[in-house]
Each structure stands twice: as structure tokens, then as C-alpha cells.
Amino acid sequence: MTPTHAPATTDTRQPAGARDGAAAIGARRVALPGGDPIDPWALAGDDGILLAEGGRVLVGLGTALSLELPDGLADAEGVERVTAELASVTCDDRLPHGTTALRPVLAFGALPFDRSGAAVLTVPSVLYCQEADGTEWATVSAGPDGTLDERPGDLRDRLTARAADARRQDGPSSWRVLPRSSDAQFEDRVARAVAAIDRHEVAKVVLARRVDVATDRAPDVAVVLRRWSDLEPSCTLFSMPTPDGQFVGASPELLVERTGDRFRSRPLAGTTDRVHGADSTLPPALLESAKDAEEHRLVVDAIRDALAPWSDELQVPEHPELVHLHNITHLGTTIGGTLRPRADGGFPGTLHLVTLLHPTPAVGGVPRAAALDLIGHLEDGSRGHYAGPVGWIDGAGDGRFVVGIRAMTVAGASVTLTAGVGIVAGSRPEVELRETGLKFSAVFDALAPGVPFDTSMPPPSAGGPVND
Numbered sequence: 298m299t300p301t302h303a304p305a306t307t308d309t310r311q312p313a314g315a316r317d318g319a320a321a322i323g324a325r326r327v328a329l330p331g332g333d334p335i336d337p338w339a340l341a342g343d344d345g346i347l348l349a350e351g352g353r354v355l356v357g358l359g360t361a362l363s364l365e366l367p368d369g370l371a372d373a374e375g376v377e378r379v380t381a382e383l384a385s386v387t388c389d390d391r392l393p394h395g396t397t398a399l400r401p402v403l404a405f406g407a408l409p410f411d412r413s414g415a416a417v418l419t420v421p422s423v424l425y426c427q428e429a430d431g432t433e434w435a436t437v438s439a440g441p442d443g444t445l446d447e448r449p450g451d452l453r454d455r456l457t458a459r460a461a462d463a464r465r466q467d468g469p470s471s472w473r474v475l476p477r478s479s480d481a482q483f484e485d486r487v488a489r490a491v492a493a494i495d496r497h498e499v500a501k502v503v504l505a506r507r508v509d510v511a512t513d514r515a516p517d518v519a520v521v522l523r524r525w526s527d528l529e530p531s532c533t534l535f536s537m538p539t540p541d542g543q544f545v546g547a548s549p550e551l552l553v554e555r556t557g558d559r560f561r562s563r564p565l566a567g568t569t570d571r572v573h574g575a576d577s578t579l580p581p582a583l584l585e586s587a588k589d590a591e592e593h594r595l596v597v598d599a600i601r602d603a604l605a606p607w608s609d610e611l612q613v614p615e616h617p618e619l620v621h622l623h624n625i626t627h628l629g630t631t632i633g634g635t636l637r638p639r640a641d642g643g644f645p646g647t648l649h650l651v652t653l654l655h656p657t658p659a660v661g662g663v664p665r666a667a668a669l670d671l672i673g674h675l676e677d678g679s680r681g682h683y684a685g686p687v688g689w690i691d692g693a694g695d696g697r698f699v700v701g702i703r704a705m706t707v708a709g710a711s712v713t714l715t716a717g718v719g720i721v722a723g724s725r726p727e728v729e730l731r732e733t734g735l736k737f738s739a740v741f742d743a744l745a746p747g748v749p750f751d752t753s754m755p756p757p758s759a760g761g762p763v764n765d
Contacts, residue, residue, distance in 0.1 A: 473510065494720065714740050
């Protein structure tokens with residue numbers, strides 16, 4: 298727990314590499330006075346930051362500090378610099394002791410799939426938190442020209458007013474599903490991937506497919522997230538502004554979390570549908586599927602090998618468990634352990650652990666470099682933020698990142714959906730096609746409940762599906 302009136306970090310000295318801009322940021326955390334609970338979904342609106350997991354909802358508004366990684370996770374020095382910058386931010390913490398396990402100042406980010414792609418982590422001007430027990434608190438962060446003098450009651454009124462103003466009644470009434478490639482083209486790409494596996498160029502590769510959804514008006518992101526919270530209560534819900542639009546999703550896959558010297562990861566690989574119809578080609582008994590077991594084993598082995606050199610203790614279960622979502626079941630393995638201290642006595646931070654793991658074979662492949670090269674040749678364009686890390690870090694190095702899957706990018710009335718499938722020896726194109734359909738539907742059900750989703754026809758301009 299963060300002590301009352303304590304700074305946001307355990308060491309208030311400015312670490313080497315921290316910039317003056319970071320040191321100039323100040324913050325104050327307060328408990329919000331009683332009143333009707335603020336609607337966090339509406340508060341985040343269409344362009345705010347939102348992360349919800351385990352009953353806790355975090356909302357970030359505005360930008361107090363941008364922590365930039367021009368060369369992405371591939372820049373190890375940049376990762377250390379960003380970590381140091383955040384550690385230099387101090388906070389006047391007025392929250393009663395024991396209110397929350399979170400530190401007062403957090404930086405949020407949706408990082409691109411491409412490890413070398415430019416990325417930004419944002420310390421919001423206002424961080425609002427609604428805990429699982431209904432407790433509400435907020436951190437206000439400001440630079441040298443800002444003010445931290447706002448009273449808690451006034452802050453509650455301001456946040457309540459923003460949430461009320463953001464509510465919309467009308468959503469899209471028409472939907473046009475526009476696949477960027479045909480079903481036959483995707484099956485051909487799977488066949489080419491299997492051929493590469495047969496030639497021993499890769500052991501596994503994850504292929505993603507994109508579809509665009511055109512609507513008559515922009516979706517209300519708050520409505521989509523509320524609906525998603527009902528559909529997928531065990532997932533981490535997120536909404537993050539990116540250069541391409543608002544990246545919104547309900548991820549079931551934990552990339553990594555760190556608390557002190559403890560860490561945890563839960564990769565998913567291997568999929569079946571929850572209701573097995575007569576036309577289902579996916580294995581009803583997922584735990585008995587040799588193909589899915591091999592796909593999952595490759596992921597678990599890679600994560601174990603990446604974390605082992607940094608661990609004093611590492612627990613990897615011998616067998617996976619079943620992870621049930623609203624229309625899909627996955628194989629999952631919870632990996633945990635204790636970090637090994639570095640020479641300076643500290644532990645690798647969350648962002649460092651993200652650099653070790655991303656992209657895991659659950660979204661990339663084995664071996665990593667060859668699989669990424671094959672993805673670049675077979676997929677129809679950049680993945681953007683799909684399958685990239687999404688989450689938060691604090692100044693002490695703790696944090697939590699999920700994998701940005703089961704997601705959409707909303708840019709006005711245009712929405713892009715992406716779904717990926719793991720290809721290993723013996724994968725069948727028609728089975729992988731059906732799996733992408735299930736994963737697309739898991740997203741589309743939150744966007745347009747009750748509207749059929751179909752990629753089997755050409756785009757609407759050629760007589761394909763127009764869902765009204």
C-alpha cells in the first residue's frame with residue numbers, strides 16, 4: 298500500500314536520465330467526497346483512457362506528461378529513460394492509508410505490435426479510479442504552469458458534469474462489413490504458412506485478418522464498453538487513444554504484471570467455440586487436441602525461456618487450463634514467479650518485462666524473427682496496435698499489460714476489426730477461417746448486438762453483406 302502523504306515513488310531523488318520536464322510535474326491524490334457514483338464509461342467517453350479489470354475502473358483525462366519511445370520497445374535505453382522519468386514524478390498523496398493498492402501516479406499506453414514502432418506512455422492530467430467496493434479517488438497532475446488547488450468536491454462536480462455531457466442516446470443504425478481480403482484469400486495464406494512450416498522455416502506463425510465496418514454514425518465507445526463488460530466480465534477492458542483512432546477491446550490475455558519482486562503472465566493459445574454446432578470444425582475437447590496442445594506449448598516454452606534468466610523462482614504448470622469466454626474457450630497457462638535482484642538491488646520493471654516477452658508466440662510465432670518476416674509477407678498491411686501491449690506502469694516499476702486482442706479501432710464512423718489465428722504443422726485452412734469468424738464475432742457482438750457478422754461475400758459495392 299502507498300502510505301498517506303507519501304510521494305509516488307519510494308525514492309524522491311531524480312534518477313539518472315530523467316528529463317527536467319518530468320521533474321517539473323507535480324501531483325496530488327485525494328479521496329472524492331460521497332455522492333452518486335461517477336459513470337466511468339461515460340467519463341472516458343470516445344477519446345479518454347480507460348482500463349477496467351477485477352471490478353476496478355481507471356479513467357485518464359488529458360495529458361500531464363508524455364513519455365515517448367520514438368524507437369519503441371526495441372530501444373532498451375529508451376525504456377530505461379522512460380522508467381526513470383516516471384520515477385521522478387512526486388505526489389502529495391492525501392488518500393487514507395489502505396484505500397487502494399495502486400500508487401497515485403500511473404502512465405498508460407497502447408503500444409504498437411511492431412517492437413520498433415514509435416510509442417507513447419501518458420500520465421493523464423486527471424486520473425479517476427473507481428475501486429471494486431465503490432470507493433472513488435482521483436489524482437490531479439500538472440506542470441509548473443498548472444494548478445493543484447482544486448477542492449475534492451469541486452473535482453467531483455467537474456468529473457460528474459463531464460460524464461453527463463458525454464452521454465449519447467443514438468448509435469449507428471446501419472453496418473457494412475467490408476473484408477480487406479476474401480475468405481478464399483485468407484485460406485490461401487494459411488496454406489502458404491503451413492507450407493513454410495513443412496519446409497521447417499518456422500514452427501508456428503500467427504496470421505491476422507482485418508475487416509472494416511462502415512456505419513452511418515460514430516459508435517458510442519461508452520455504450521460498447523458497457524456491453525462488453527456484460528459479455529466478458531473476466532476480461533480486461535480498455536479504451537486508448539492512438540494516432541489511428543480509439544483502440545477499444547476486451548482482452549482475455551495477460552502479457553505480464555509485476556508487483557514488487559513478483560510477476561505473473563497468462564498466455565492463451567488453442568481455441569474452440571463454446572457451443573458446438575453441427576458445422577463446427579473446431580475440436581470440442583480442446584484439452585485432447587494435439588494441434589492446440591502443440592500451439593500452446595510453443596507459447597509457454599517461449600515465455601518460460603524469456604523469464605527464466607531474470608527469475609529466482611519460476612512456476613510453470615505442467616498442463617493448461619480452460620479459459621471460457623462468452624463464445625470461445627481457450628487453453629491458458631498461468632506462469633508466475635519471483636524476480637532476481639539486479640546488481641543495484643532493484644528488480645526489472647514492468648516495461649522491461651514487456652520488452653522481454655513481446656511479441657509472444659501467441660501473437661507472433663516461433664522462431665520470432667522468421668515468423669515476423671513471414672507475417673510481413675502474408676498479411677494485408679500493418680497490424681497497428683492490434684496484438685500490441687496495453688496497460689500501465691507506475692514510478693516504482695510495478696504495472697500490468699495485457700495483449701491487445703479482441704479489439705477494434707474506432708475512427709469516427711469507421712471501425713477496423715482484426716483477428717489472428719495460430720498456425721502450426723497440421724493446421725487446416727478451413728478450420729483457421731472458422732476460428733477468425735469466432736474471434737470477429739466476439740468483437741462484433743459488443744459493437745452491433747444481434748447483427749449477423751459475415752465475411753463470406755465480397756464487399757458491399759460488389760453485392761456483399763449490408764447489415765441494416
